[in-house]
Amino acid sequence: MSEPIRVAVLGASGRMGATTVRAVQEAEGVELVAALDAGDDLRAVTDAGAHVAVDFTVPSVTEEHVHRLVDAGVHAVVGTTGWDDVSLGRVRDHLTRAPGVGVVVAPNFALGAVLSMAFARQAARWFESVEVVELHHPDKVDAPSGTARHTAQGIARARAAAGLGPVPDATTQSLDGARGADVDGVRVHAVRLRGLVAHEEILLGNPGEMLTIRHDSFDRVSFMPGVLLAVRRVADRPGLTVGLEDLLDLGA
Ligand SMILES: NC(=O)C1=CN([C@@H]2O[C@H](COP(=O)(O)OP(=O)(O)OC[C@H]3O[C@@H](n4cnc5c(N)ncnc54)[C@H](O)[C@@H]3O)[C@@H](O)[C@H]2O)C=CC1
Numbered sequence: 425m426s427e428p429i430r431v432a433v434l435g436a437s438g439r440m441g442a443t444t445v446r447a448v449q450e451a452e453g454v455e456l457v458a459a460l461d462a463g464d465d466l467r468a469v470t471d472a473g474a475h476v477a478v479d480f481t482v483p484s485v486t487e488e489h490v491h492r493l494v495d496a497g498v499h500a501v502v503g504t505t506g507w508d509d510v511s512l513g514r515v516r517d518h519l520t521r522a523p524g525v526g527v528v529v530a531p532n533f534a535l536g537a538v539l540s541m542a543f544a545r546q547a548a549r550w551f552e553s554v555e556v557v558e559l560h561h562p563d564k565v566d567a568p569s570g571t572a573r574h575t576a577q578g579i580a581r582a583r584a585a586a587g588l589g590p591v592p593d594a595t596t597q598s599l600d601g602a603r604g605a606d607v608d609g610v611r612v613h614a615v616r617l618r619g620l621v622a623h624e625e626i627l628l629g630n631p632g633e634m635l636t637i638r639h640d641s642f643d644r645v646s647f648m649p650g651v652l653l654a655v656r657r658v659a660d661r662p663g664l665t666v667g668l669e670d671l672l673d674l675g676a
């Protein structure tokens with residue numbers, strides 16, 4: 425039998441970090457060797473001999489964590505949101521100088537959410553209109569969600585590849601924010617409501633019809649199969665992987 429994968433969790437006292445600690449403790453073939461939160465020294469990851477670190481912290485620190493992990497030769501699985509093309513580019517560039525090290529950054533590890541995004545990319549070319557609505561618990565610090573950004577970016581790429589023009593919208597007068605955020609030409613709306621966990625609807629419209637693709641995470645355990653999949657596969661994927669879709673053979 426092969427040695428278990430030694431895993432460190434960053435943000436271990438948070439909602440996702442605590443769920444990940446439990447999932448790693450209960451899963452086969454992985455071993456929790458470090459659980460860090462704010463104020464802890466990141467050197468504990470290497471001191472513990474971790475092969476993989478899972479980061480569920482805050483947007484302001486996650487990139488710095490990844491660079492330090494890459495320097496230490498530790499693979500990273502990152503669920504923290506707040507990444508953009510520039511920060512991802514810096515990590516991609518850093519990894520060219522760290523052969524063999526893998527980093528997976530995924531805005532959503534729930535298998536249903538990853539499938540929803542794939543279905544939305546597939547459907548996007550056939551619909552004139554599309555909008556994304558994400559709905560979350562009110563303790564979330566970023567809006568729109570990383571998932572909604574990733575969804576909208578994928579839809580925008582699919583529309584451009586199909587030669588579709590802008591989404592129709594005659595609005596010339598509105599209160600600030602009434603039409604949501606513009607992510608690559610796709611409108612994204614964010615709802616924050618006590619009682620919710622993480623939810624998303626993709627609305628696609630044509631004359632006389634609408635297709636709704638909806639995903640609900642009712643519990644943070646929904647993210648764990650995807651986190652464990654990434655932990656098990658990241659060492660075999662040197663360089664940067666963005667999104668879980670490649671690991672599920674769903675295409676970009
Ligand atoms: N990719 C995915 O599937 C999912 C991603 N998320 C994202 O994960 C992130 C965390 O979400 P939650 O757990 O709900 O937040 P949270 O606020 O419950 O947890 C964040 C934790 O990070 C800790 N932290 C802050 N600075 C740190 C540092 N320098 N080093 C170590 N720990 C530090 C905090 O003390 C806190 O315990 C968010 O960006 C959220 O959007 C959340 C759910 C699923």
Ligand SMILES: O=C(O)C1=N[C@H](C(=O)O)C[C@H](O)C1
Pocket residue numbers: 505531532560564565568569570571572621622623
């Ligand atoms: O903060 C959360 O809770 C979530 N964050 C991620 C995001 O911003 O997309 C993933 C999921 O939606 C839950």
